[in-house]
Amino acid sequence: MAEENERISYEPWVSWHKITGEIISGPAPFQLHQSKNTDQGSLTSKSVPKVYRHSRPKMHKMLSDQLERIGIIVEHGKQVLEYYEDAHSGKAGVILQNGLKLEADLVIAADGVGGKSSRITLGHEVRAEPIGYSIYRASYPLNETLCDSIINEKLPVMENGMPSSQIWLGRSADEITWYLTYPDEGQSKESWTHWVEPETVLKTTAKITGWPVYANRLIQATPKGRIHDFKLMWREPQPCWTSAGGRVVQIGDAAHTFHPSSGQGATQGMEDAASIAACLHMAGKENIPWATRVHNKLRFERVSCLQLLGVVNQELRQRSVNAQPSQTKPVGLLGAWIWEHDPEQYAIENYEKAMKNLTDGCPFQNNNTPRGYNYRPWSLDELLKDKEMGNEIVLEGDWE
Incomplete structure (x- = not known):
């Protein structure tokens, strides 16, 4: 699959244009922001990774081909009407449109923004x-x-x-x-x-x-x-992605809807996949419900920050569209805290600490969010009210 990824991807060169088509800058290779050492202000020694750009259909085929190679069966046309779990038997499952039930130790709901899984994680559908x-x-x-x-x-x-x-x-x-x-x-x-x-x-x-x-x-x-x-x-950020018994867990857009300006929807779905896999590995089959809860604990604040960033970037780009011709190209924040993160390693290193926080109340603080930012809940309604009052969104810490 790694070889196929290299074959179908390409390095993006980017040029910026006004709405009239007039070029502002570029084309030039897309550059990621490097993180800085907060004590000395110098760039970190961590190398900047290659930036891949894909045709989405080709990437989907690459992933489905890999599933076929390792023997995972993907069935299509199986519409899910309902999710359920049985804490006594330690099973969860789905009921399909044709009445068939599919049951397993764990159901991972990656059913997107219009799915049914919020009924079992939150008790209701999330209003759009x-x-x-x-x-x-x-x-x-x-x-x-x-x-x-x-x-x-x-x-x-x-x-x-x-x-x-x-x-x-x-x-x-x-x-x-x-x-x-x-x-x-x-x-x-x-x-x-x-x-x-x-x-x-x-x-x-x-x-x-x-x-x-x-x-x-x-x-x-x-x-x-x-x-x-x-x-x-x-859809507003939802802190709870797991069912009461921990046997159903949401990932991707089902758990966290992204503003398109964030460019993070697919990325965070893949981070979810790496994180939940690592948590399941750490927990073992006998502790699946705790694996899903720890995964939720490790991921929510990071994802919520990225959802907020999508709203901020939309405002930055809209401001750029309305800017005077002399002003610079449209911008969007894509800091090193986003692309340097390794969700698999993060889950492995923090699983036990997050577990003790959930079971015993021991202190635990995520560090996969912007440096210097202390997470606090937010809502789109609050942001819209601030915008109506002429207040800009202030991002504390280093988001760049």
Whole structure:
């Protein structure tokens, strides 16, 4: 799988553009922020890892191929209607749409934002709130646009052979991917099956002052049935991801919904997977309920910080869109505390300490959050009220 990952990924070179298409800076390799030694102010000696960019379908296939190699069976079309657990028997399970029950020692609910698992972890479904925006997204083979010389001129492959991503439009080595976030006027849906035609998107771009013709040509070149229109919704941070008996645990979007501006949804789902696996390994089969609770303890504050960061980054980017031409490129915080973190090792090193905190009340403080930040609960309603009053979000500690 590691070999396949190297084959299908590429190094992202990024250029920043105004909404008119005018270039601000780049293209240049995407750079991660290195962490600093707080005592001396110097960069850490930890090497900056390679930044991978993937076509999501290719990455999904890479993962499914690996599952097949190691004998894990993935079944499709098995819609889950209900989760349950039996503390007496030490089992949990799901009831499928066809009435069939599937039972195991542990159920990991990775059923996304529209799943049913919150009913067993929280006792109710998590209410979704619109954030005021929707997003058009499309991806299709590069050969669909090769005949358009203007698109090829504006979206070139670089002289060094590297594909480039324009932060407003992007192109990889063998496919075109574009997205457009726009103010929601009630026509979109929170659905993975809501598709629109290019003409619908062109009605949106017609309202954008200075929108260039070549961007519309790219949209028009998108094949029919390939533009996904998704209503962006928000769900408040949920501290509890486990059922009462600890035999059902949520991961990914089911546990923590991310604002798209955070760029952390898939990443944190993978961190969850590494963490829960390590906790199960540390606990052993006889202590599965404690493994899920410790996992929840180790992960919630970190994920909540990243959810907050998504909201902050959206504000930074929106401020950038409205900025004067002389101002710099759009920014977003992506500090070393995010990419330096090893969730597997963190779980191994902190499992016993977190366990004692849960069982005996012994002191325990997570350190997988921004340096110098003391976690405190927050809600989107509070942030929106502050925004209405003209108050900026203040991030204490080192988030950069």
